[in-house]
Amino acid sequence: MAKAVKLRVRLIAWTQKPQQTVAAAIRQCYSPVGADDLRKKISPQQQKRLIKMVIASGHTSTIEHASFTFAIEGISRSCSHQLVRHRIASYSQQSQRYVDLSREELRYIIPPEINKDQKLKKEFQEAMEKVEEEYRRLIKAGVKPEDARFVLPNACETKIVVTMNARALHNFFRLRCCQRAQWEIRNLAWQMLRLVRKVAPDLFANAGPSCMTEKICWEGKFSCGLWKKIKGAQLKKRQ
Ligand SMILES: Cc1cc2nc3c(=O)[nH]c(=O)nc-3n(C[C@H](O)[C@H](O)[C@H](O)COP(=O)(O)OP(=O)(O)OC[C@H]3O[C@@H](n4cnc5c(N)ncnc54)[C@H](O)[C@@H]3O)c2cc1C
Numbered sequence: 272m273a274k275a276v277k278l279r280v281r282l283i284a285w286t287q288k289p290q291q292t293v294a295a296a297i298r299q300c301y302s303p304v305g306a307d308d309l310r311k312k313i314s315p316q317q318q319k320r321l322i323k324m325v326i327a328s329g330h331t332s333t334i335e336h337a338s339f340t341f342a343i344e345g346i347s348r349s350c351s352h353q354l355v356r357h358r359i360a361s362y363s364q365q366s367q368r369y370v371d372l373s374r375e376e377l378r379y380i381i382p383p384e385i386n387k388d389q390k391l392k393k394e395f396q397e398a399m400e401k402v403e404e405e406y407r408r409l410i411k412a413g414v415k416p417e418d419a420r421f422v423l424p425n426a427c428e429t430k431i432v433v434t435m436n437a438r439a440l441h442n443f444f445r446l447r448c449c450q451r452a453q454w455e456i457r458n459l460a461w462q463m464l465r466l467v468r469k470v471a472p473d474l475f476a477n478a479g480p481s482c483m484t485e486k487i488c489w490e491g492k493f494s495c496g497l498w499k500k501i502k503g504a505q506l507k508k509r510q
Pocket of ligand 1: 356357358359360439442446447451452453
């Protein structure tokens with residue numbers, strides 16, 4: 272029977288010593304000595320200072336040397352569609368062509384707005400069960416998964432591996448941790464941010480929506496108003 276599932280994000284790999292690597296790359300730009308020698312001499316305090324400086328100055332090509340790989344499950348196809356719009360990244364997504372989803376229950380995501388209303392939730396679950404039934408019927412009739420999938424909804428769960436470097440992640444967090452981003456990708460972005468902060472706190476100390484990082488909300492009349500609660504923050508409209 273079709274089954275509702277929840278978001279599960281794991282950080283499964285990342286550049287060894289990501290902050291030391293980035294700090295050595297920053298120092299390399301101004302040093303006659305090679306990065307291998309430089310990295311051994313950089314103290315954690317210097318690392319922190321160098322990283323803070325490049326992020327504040329916007330010279331962030333140096334933070335591209337640190338990459339992070341996430342295993343993501345329990346997101347809808349509608350969320351993954353938004354995620355893969357971020358082009359500066361690598362993706363490997365579960366295929367609806369090669370994976371016959373009728374072998375297990377159809378897994379789907381329920382939006383919180385629907386989940387909190389018992390009547391709507393029941394109707395939604397019934398709709399998913401009907402979809403599952405139709406998908407199975409097509410597969411049983413000999414239709415290939417690549418064609419049977421045409422009856423599947425945006426709510427259908429997907430699994431995806433994502434690798435982004437720290438610069439691409441900063442851009443991703445700026446756009447997707449913002450209240451203006453859709454709830455599902457926003458939840459995903461915040462979980463990813465928490466995970467990378469654990470392994471590279473200095474690199475991501477100032478990552479997140481622009482109201483928190485730059486103290487500027489760029490959303491103009493669409494602003495959620497959160498900037499008002501942030502000391503020194505201001506509202507601006509893109510020209
Ligand atoms: C709130 C919100 C609403 C959205 N609504 C819509 C919508 O209605 N319709 C829609 O189609 N999309 C929408 N998007 C998606 C959005 O337009 C971007 O495609 C998505 O956020 C990826 O951002 P990005 O291009 O900065 O990221 P990436 O693709 O990772 O690119 C990172 C950066 O690299 C540079 N870059 C990448 N590729 C190029 C290139 N080809 N040329 C020049 N520079 C490049 C840019 O500086 C870019 O910011 C929305 C996004 C958000 C956050």
